Amino acid sequence: MCTCLLIDILTMLNINEIRNDFPIFQREVKPGVPLVYLDSTATSQKPLAVIEAMNDFYRRSNANIHRGVHTLAEEATELYEQSRVRIARFINASAAHQIIYTRNTTESINLVAYSWGRAHLKAGDLVILTEMEHHSNLVPWHILQAERGIELEFIPVTDDGLLDLEAYKTLLARSPKLVSFAHMSNVLGTINPAAEIIRLAHAAGAVTVVDAAQSVPHFKVDVQALEADFLAFSAHKMCGPTGIGVLYGKTALLESMPPFLGGGDMIKEVKLRSFRPNSLPYKFEAGTPAIAEAVGFGAAVDYLTSVGMDAIAAHEHEITEYALERLEEVPGVRVFGPSAQHKGGVTAFTLDGVHPHDVAQILDRDGVAVRAGHHCAQPLHEKFGIPASSRASFYLYNTKAEIDLLVNGIYKVKEMFG
Amino acid sequence: MDDLYREVIIEHYKNPGYRGRLDPYDIRFADNNPLCGDHIEITLRTDESGTITDARFDGHGCAISQASADLLVESIIGKSIEEVKHLNKEYILDMLGIDLGPVRLKCALLSLKVLKAGVYGLGEASDSLVE
Numbered sequence: 297m298c299t300c301l302l303i304d305i306l307t308m309l310n311i312n313e314i315r316n317d318f319p320i321f322q323r324e325v326k327p328g329v330p331l332v333y334l335d336s337t338a339t340s341q342k343p344l345a346v347i348e349a350m351n352d353f354y355r356r357s358n359a360n361i362h363r364g365v366h367t368l369a370e371e372a373t374e375l376y377e378q379s380r381v382r383i384a385r386f387i388n389a390s391a392a393h394q395i396i397y398t399r400n401t402t403e404s405i406n407l408v409a410y411s412w413g414r415a416h417l418k419a420g421d422l423v424i425l426t427e428m429e430h431h432s433n434l435v436p437w438h439i440l441q442a443e444r445g446i447e448l449e450f451i452p453v454t455d456d457g458l459l460d461l462e463a464y465k466t467l468l469a470r471s472p473k474l475v476s477f478a479h480m481s482n483v484l485g486t487i488n489p490a491a492e493i494i495r496l497a498h499a500a501g502a503v504t505v506v507d508a509a510q511s512v513p514h515f516k517v518d519v520q521a522l523e524a525d526f527l528a529f530s531a532h533k534m535c536g537p538t539g540i541g542v543l544y545g546k547t548a549l550l551e552s553m554p555p556f557l558g559g560g561d562m563i564k565e566v567k568l569r570s571f572r573p574n575s576l577p578y579k580f581e582a583g584t585p586a587i588a589e590a591v592g593f594g595a596a597v598d599y600l601t602s603v604g605m606d607a608i609a610a611h612e613h614e615i616t617e618y619a620l621e622r623l624e625e626v627p628g629v630r631v632f633g634p635s636a637q638h639k640g641g642v643t644a645f646t647l648d649g650v651h652p653h654d655v656a657q658i659l660d661r662d663g664v665a666v667r668a669g670h671h672c673a674q675p676l677h678e679k680f681g682i683p684a685s686s687r688a689s690f691y692l693y694n695t696k697a698e699i700d701l702l703v704n705g706i707y708k709v710k711e712m713f714g
Numbered sequence: 715m716d717d718l719y720r721e722v723i724i725e726h727y728k729n730p731g732y733r734g735r736l737d738p739y740d741i742r743f744a745d746n747n748p749l750c751g752d753h754i755e756i757t758l759r760t761d762e763s764g765t766i767t768d769a770r771f772d773g774h775g776c777a778i779s780q781a782s783a784d785l786l787v788e789s790i791i792g793k794s795i796e797e798v799k800h801l802n803k804e805y806i807l808d809m810l811g812i813d814l815g816p817v818r819l820k821c822a823l824l825s826l827k828v829l830k831a832g833v834y835g836l837g838e839a840s841d842s843l844v845e
Contacts, residue, residue: 654775
């Protein structure tokens with residue numbers, strides 16, 4: 297019993313302290329109306345540590361990286377590369393060169409599609425996706441389908457928002473070349489059994505891509521335990537800046553791939569009529585990258601590590617359970633996705649007779665920020681027979697009191713449209 | 715902000731007078747707002763002189779998009795096709811009687827975009843039609 301209590305205390309976040317880490321919570325949306333930020337699935341807020349790290353970089357160390365020999369260039373390079381090491385550690389990658397900096401998850405998936413895809417996929421080859429994908433894990437494959445004549449199949453989503461793994465096994469019998477899937481749905485919140493999906497894919501001889509945009513920010517992800525071949529995520533959804541993301545890849549795969557974008561930094565040698573590509577990870581990092589953002593990204597993973605990913609996950613689970621309980625009590629509210637057990641901190645819902653845009657707009661009066669629309673997952677909304685939904689999403693800084701404000705706001709919407 | 719959900723808007727959203735589809739029709743056009751998936755279809759009947767004798771809208775979307783479609787369709791019956799070609803953003807905003815930010819402006823103007831693409835016989839409803 298003593299041990300249980302101890303674990304409880306260790307995993308409980310000091311929410312006031314955490315909120316104080318984020319300067320944005322000091323502002324009011326308008327006079328007298330505090331910010332209730334329930335849109336972290338779109339982008340998270342940034343702690344002071346991240347903002348300061350980037351400011352410090354521009355104030356003290358700003359220079360372009362690599363090749364420069366002056367003090368600032370060396371400092372900038374060092375900071376840029378240190379972040380890579382910390383990010384590698386954060387997802388338990390075995391080497392820093394497996395961390396390719398990109399602009400975001402979308403670019404990471406495009407990198408795989410363009411480089412690995414063009415080198416390995418030909419007409420008739422099968423790529424398996426799922427029905428719950430973000431457009432960023434659909435359109436790159438649509439483009440390759442048009443260019444190469446590859447075939448696409450989709451793991452179906454059940455009515456309660458889970459992947460139909462039996463149907464997946466049937467698809468695997470057709471020897472797919474690639475399986476690319478969301479670790480966690482940005483609409484349903486479903487946390488997919490990534491390790492099992494990957495194990496089954498490998499048994500069928502397929503390479504795997506994990507869209508980890510929603511998982512890496514919210515719970516501990518270990519690329520070696522997952523045995524992921526590729527894994528993509530963005531800094532801005534995990535307390536870091538916009539404009540930088542990561543593609544993780546197994547070394548042998550990354551080495552076998554042709555370059556993606558051509559230009560400076562990605563070369564070992566250039567002649568007038570030819571070039572030799574650089575080694576990993578630089579082979580995939582053409583041009584001046586987002587240097588200050590890389591520094592901010594490093595500060596973000598440090599911040600998350602200091603709070604503790606297990607504590608963050610436990611806190612979000614508690615908030616999500618409470619949100620589901622409160623939302624389901626409101627007549628006319630329909631919540632999409634699985635029960636809290638299989639779900640991260642994302643709650644998409646509709647309210648009878650009121651369009652999600654109107655819900656979001658009226659909630660905004662009380663400072664409650666939720667997103668409305670199809671959340672870049674149009675096919676998933678079609679599947680559930682709705683044009684759009686409202687989405688409240690949670691992170692380490694959200695509280696149960698904020699859920700109460702959300703629910704009060706929904707009652708106001710109902711009254712207005714009554 | 716409270717103006718955004720003026721009674722006239724909620725009323726036209728909940729009880730639209732001109733929701734439906736004319737069959738037969740002389741002009742029909744439909745399009746989506748790609749940002750939010752709002753959908754509007756407009757059907758028109760005209761006489762030999764080019765006057766609109768009847769009009770309806772159908773589709774789904776937020777209160778702003780649906781109310782402005784209802785108000786627009788109501789207002790064009792009796793107008794000529796040539797007149798409709800000259801309707802602009804201010805015409806819609808005057809009817810709604812509200813100020814809108816850039817995101818909701820797209821909702822409000824969707825029906826006018828669809829209407830103008832229809833009367834001009836265009837393949838696509840572009841933003842330039844309502845600027």
